[in-house]
Amino acid sequence: MTRKAIKNPEGLKELEEFTRRHFFLNLVSGLLVAISGAAILYSVFRFLSPSQDGAAGSFVEIDESEITPGEAYFFKFKNKPAVILQQDGEYHVLSAVCTHLGCIVKWKDDVKVLECPCHAGQYGLDGKVIAGPPPEPLPLIQHSSADGKLLIGETNA
Numbered sequence: 001m002t003r004k005a006i007k008n009p010e011g012l013k014e015l016e017e018f019t020r021r022h023f024f025l026n027l028v029s030g031l032l033v034a035i036s037g038a039a040i041l042y043s044v045f046r047f048l049s050p051s052q053d054g055a056a057g058s059f060v061e062i063d064e065s066e067i068t069p070g071e072a073y074f075f076k077f078k079n080k081p082a083v084i085l086q087q088d089g090e091y092h093v094l095s096a097v098c099t100h101l102g103c104i105v106k107w108k109d110d111v112k113v114l115e116c117p118c119h120a121g122q123y124g125l126d127g128k129v130i131a132g133p134p135p136e137p138l139p140l141i142q143h144s145s146a147d148g149k150l151l152i153g154e155t156n157a
C-alpha cells in the first residue's frame with residue numbers, strides 16, 4: 001500500500017481551520033439551543049406546578065406567630081399585594097390594592113390605618129374607607145385559622 005504525498009499543505013491547513021471553526025460554531029449553537037430549551041421547560045414547569053403564593057388553585061399559609069397585633073403584615077396573594085391586620089384577636093385579610101386607582105396601600109403606624117400614597121385615601125383595619133377618594137373598601141380575602149396557621153385562599157373554610 002502506498003501513501004500519497006500531500007501536495008497541498010496550505011489546503012490541508014485551511015481544511016483543519018475550517019473543521020475547528022465548524023466544531024466551535026456547532027458547540028456554541030448547540031449550547032444556545034440547550035439553554036433556550038431549558039429556559040422554556042423551566043417556564044412551563046413553573047406555570048404548571050402548584051404554588052404557595054395563592055395563585056389559582058392554591059393558598060397561602062402563614063404562621064400566626066408572624067403576625068403582630070397592631071402592625072400590618074404584607075404578603076403576595078395571587079401575585080398581588082395583600083395585607084393582614086389583627087384587631088381584637090380577629091384577622092382581617094385584605095387586598096392591598098387601592099380601590100381608587102390601584103396604587104398599593106402602605107401601613108401608617110402612627111395612626112394605625114392603611115393609607116394610599118397616591119391620593120391619601122385611608123382605610124381602617126377592617127378595610128373600610130375612612131378618608132379620601134376610594135369608592136369602595138379594600139376587598140376581603142377569604143381565610144381560616146387552624147393549628148396556629150392562617151390559611152388564606154381556602155375555599156371550603
Ligand code: FES
Binds near residue numbers: 100
Ligand atoms: Fe389610592 Fe387614589 S389611588 S387614593
